[in-house]
Amino acid sequence: MECRKIRENLSAYIDKELNFLTRWKIKRHINTCPACKKEWLKLKKIDTISKMILLESPESGFYQRLEKKLPGRKKINSRKYGLSNLTRAWTFTPLAGKAFFVAGVAALIIFLSFIYPRFLSPSLNIDRFEEEYLRSRGEVISWVREPSPIILIQEQRG
Amino acid sequence: MNYGKLWKIIIFTLLISLSSTVLLLADEVEDILKYSFDSGIRANLEGIKESKIYTSTQIYTFVTREVYQEPDFMYIEYINPPRVRGRILIDDGKRRIEYIPTTGKIRVTPSFFSSQIKEKREKNLKVLLKNFEISQLYEEQILGRPVYTISLSPKGISTPLLKIWIDKKTYFTLRKEKYNLNGEPISLFYYKKIQFNKYFPRKRFYQELPSLPQNPETHPFRTYYSLEEIKRKINFPLSLPEYFPHSYVFQEAELMGDRKTVKLIYTNGIDIVVLFQRPRIDVAMRYHRELMFRGMKMRFREGIYGNTLVWSSSGKTFVLIGELPLDEMLKIARSMK
Numbered sequence: 001m002e003c004r005k006i007r008e009n010l011s012a013y014i015d016k017e018l019n020f021l022t023r024w025k026i027k028r029h030i031n032t033c034p035a036c037k038k039e040w041l042k043l044k045k046i047d048t049i050s051k052m053i054l055l056e057s058p059e060s061g062f063y064q065r066l067e068k069k070l071p072g073r074k075k076i077n078s079r080k081y082g083l084s085n086l087t088r089a090w091t092f093t094p095l096a097g098k099a100f101f102v103a104g105v106a107a108l109i110i111f112l113s114f115i116y117p118r119f120l121s122p123s124l125n126i127d128r129f130e131e132e133y134l135r136s137r138g139e140v141i142s143w144v145r146e147p148s149p150i151i152l153i154q155e156q157r158g
Numbered sequence: 159m160n161y162g163k164l165w166k167i168i169i170f171t172l173l174i175s176l177s178s179t180v181l182l183l184a185d186e187v188e189d190i191l192k193y194s195f196d197s198g199i200r201a202n203l204e205g206i207k208e209s210k211i212y213t214s215t216q217i218y219t220f221v222t223r224e225v226y227q228e229p230d231f232m233y234i235e236y237i238n239p240p241r242v243r244g245r246i247l248i249d250d251g252k253r254r255i256e257y258i259p260t261t262g263k264i265r266v267t268p269s270f271f272s273s274q275i276k277e278k279r280e281k282n283l284k285v286l287l288k289n290f291e292i293s294q295l296y297e298e299q300i301l302g303r304p305v306y307t308i309s310l311s312p313k314g315i316s317t318p319l320l321k322i323w324i325d326k327k328t329y330f331t332l333r334k335e336k337y338n339l340n341g342e343p344i345s346l347f348y349y350k351k352i353q354f355n356k357y358f359p360r361k362r363f364y365q366e367l368p369s370l371p372q373n374p375e376t377h378p379f380r381t382y383y384s385l386e387e388i389k390r391k392i393n394f395p396l397s398l399p400e401y402f403p404h405s406y407v408f409q410e411a412e413l414m415g416d417r418k419t420v421k422l423i424y425t426n427g428i429d430i431v432v433l434f435q436r437p438r439i440d441v442a443m444r445y446h447r448e449l450m451f452r453g454m455k456m457r458f459r460e461g462i463y464g465n466t467l468v469w470s471s472s473g474k475t476f477v478l479i480g481e482l483p484l485d486e487m488l489k490i491a492r493s494m495k
Contacts, residue, residue, distance in 0.1 A: 124439055132414065
């Protein structure tokens, strides 16, 4: 790999965003090319420093001050009201989101009540209808003491 | 003496006596049929019965050992074919027990002799008497016993659909032959051996069964509805056929276990045709052929005891089962409103 291409990928190499083969090629190159190794060490130092900065926690009272500065935001004390996480999530959901949720639930109810049973319900076996037919036949026609309807159904299946 | 007048009187008297004899005979035939139709048993007997069922491709033969005891006991044991051997049906007037040895399954249903089913048969007999010409044929003997031979033909058609041989002494049916309108046999049964006046203690037959489970699968009495009643029981519009083959009348409606499927039963007194309908559902079916009829995809198959036609339209699924030819079934399907 050329030095130019190696340097282009150094940042991604440090962030572990490259595939195994590319990483292996870069690593091999760094070990043999002092200029690229210098560039890699420089970038790695910057990365370490930036991570240290981000990991540092804000000074005390930062979030309170931030909250005061945010407009139209009501403070809710969840402990005081005993609200669950779900209720809190519902409270903070914007109106459009709530409307979308209600519409979704309504659509689900309609689907389960009307569409599913009518078009997608599980199938019935024809044997069940034929068994019903034979049962009625046995009850209605008196002198037909013929082989039992149930047995005939099973005979037919066989 | 005026001979002309005398002849007139003689002829008139002869005509009166002849017509009254015919009327008496007609009454007698109906009575024989009524007695035979009645679900009660007036004999104690044991017999070996052979039943044959004809389809377009096959003849099914069943051999059973049957015991009937007055007034309401019957025991049927399957002997042949081997696949059904050992199956038992016992009806003691209170409940009907069916036992299948291969599965060990026992099914308990209301008795054939129960008042509800008896009432159903009486209604059916009225339809039969209305729809069929009943005639008594020649004198005959079956297994050495004198029998009434009765033929039933649809009114206006000479082809008999049913012939039955009824024992003169006990009104027990000893033979039955059933035909379609083309005169082809549909089914028949006859006794190969029969012994009357044979008494058995009933307990003996229960020994043939394995011990009944604590909670056998019991089917309670169904509730039967009129068309108006069933319409109020369901939450979808009921479709009714405008056409039905001649002589078939609506008998009753039932609501199946899922409370969504309606079962409409039509009868001509000899046969029944059942029309099921429910909100659209897929009906799993094998060994059928598909056909297109007036833009509707239909499935049809021939069964041992009747043909089955399945189709869906207007958000509903229909299943029609009965001993009717396909063209008649299609006419019914077409007339659904």
